[in-house]
Amino acid sequence: INIMGSLKSGVYSGNEYRVVRPDGAIRWMATRGRAYLGLAGVPERIMGVAMDITEHKEAEAAAMEAQSTIRALVESTDDMIWSVDPDRFGLLTFNSTLRDYFLRGLGLDLALGMSPYDMVRGPFTRSVAEKWRQLYKRALREVPFSEEYRTSAEARTLLLSFNLLKRAGKVFGISVFGKDMTTLKKAEAEAFTARRELWRTDRLLRMGELTASLAHELNQPLTSILSNARAAIRFIKSDRIDMAELVEILEDIAADDKRAGDIIRNLRAMVKPEEGEE
Numbered sequence: 001i002n003i004m005g006s007l008k009s010g011v012y013s014g015n016e017y018r019v020v021r022p023d024g025a026i027r028w029m030a031t032r033g034r035a036y037l038g039l040a041g042v043p044e045r046i047m048g049v050a051m052d053i054t055e056h057k058e059a060e061a062a063a064m065e066a067q068s069t070i071r072a073l074v075e076s077t078d079d080m081i082w083s084v085d086p087d088r089f090g091l092l093t094f095n096s097t098l099r100d101y102f103l104r105g106l107g108l109d110l111a112l113g114m115s116p117y118d119m120v121r122g123p124f125t126r127s128v129a130e131k132w133r134q135l136y137k138r139a140l141r142e143v144p145f146s147e148e149y150r151t152s153a154e155a156r157t158l159l160l161s162f163n164l165l166k167r168a169g170k171v172f173g174i175s176v177f178g179k180d181m182t183t184l185k186k187a188e189a190e191a192f193t194a195r196r197e198l199w200r201t202d203r204l205l206r207m208g209e210l211t212a213s214l215a216h217e218l219n220q221p222l223t224s225i226l227s228n229a230r231a232a233i234r235f236i237k238s239d240r241i242d243m244a245e246l247v248e249i250l251e252d253i254a255a256d257d258k259r260a261g262d263i264i265r266n267l268r269a270m271v272k273p274e275e276g277e278e
Contacts, residue, residue, distance in 0.1 A: 080178035
């Protein structure tokens with residue numbers, strides 16, 4: 001405790017220190033004091049106060065630990081996380097993922113307070129900056145909301161999630177989480193292509209099987225048509241024509257033709273592309 005300094009100068013003195021009680025408990029104390037000088041300028045007395053500030057110190061430590069934990073959590077993800085003020089949309093906070101993106105893609109070193117127009121460089125044009133301003137304005141009206149966004153500096157797709165930051169019911173910022181969906185989008189596209197190719201291969205296999213079946217199914221009516229046609233030709237070329245038998249032969253040819261046509265129509269229906277296969 002800086003009592004001697006107060007005695008010599010006569011000014012206020014303050015100190016914070018720890019006290020270990022007999023039971024081992026540690027308490028934080030704060031002192032404030034002042035020396036009063038006599039007529040000869042010699043300190044005659046000192047007055048002061050000692051306050052227990054243990055709870056205040058513990059609250060400070062808890063707040064610092066919470067802030068450190070939040071920072072560690074924000075920095076532990078590969079997602080882009082940042083927040084902006086609701087007026088200029090200047091940066092309030094941002095994590096290293098966002099900073100690295102701007103450094104790598106634009107050669108821009110982010111700083112607190114930067115608005116979208118302060119970030120204009122290369123592919124991040126003024127029109128891109130204005131698009132971000134409109135997104136932030138929308139956030140003030142419609143949060144929470146999410147939207148897919150194609151980045152300007154790199155071929156990446158982000159799923160953006162917007163929300164409001166409030167303190168005592170008053171909005172003081174807009175938070176944004178940008179989850180990189182590029183790999184997932186690519187995997188979805190590749191999976192769709194693979195499914196489409198699988199559908200095509202499956203249809204070709206079915207067509208091959210059906211072609212074999214068709215050849216077998218058509219063989220009988222076509223053979224019958226050929227036999228009846230040859231028989232009709234022989235009857236017509238001969239001197240004795242039995243019209244009733246000739247009519248029966250022609251009716252058999254028509255029936256076999258209809259049977260062959262039904263087989264072909266059924267085949268077309270079976271190999272018609274299903275929804276999503278085109």
